[in-house]
Amino acid sequence: MLLRSKSAHIHQTPKALANLLAGYHPQxxxxxxxxxxxxxLHLQVIKLIWLRxx
Numbered sequence: 107m108l109l110r111s112k113s114a115h116i117h118q119t120p121k122a123l124a125n126l127l128a129g130y131h132p133q134x135x136x137x138x139x140x141x142x143x144x145x146x147l148h149l150q151v152i153k154l155i156w157l158r159x160x
Contacts, residue, residue: 127135
């Protein structure tokens with residue numbers, strides 16, 4: 107997983123982010139980001155459908 111305990115702060119410096127991502131292949135990172143994006147979008151669609159059915 108990309109996020110490590112206590113290191114997922116919005117104010118991370120570029121150097122800190124580079125250290126966090128070190129050792130990951132760029133294509134693996136891209137695929138993981140795409141996977142998370144699809145999950146988030148899917149959850150939003152489910153929420154919208156649920157809200158319309160209230």
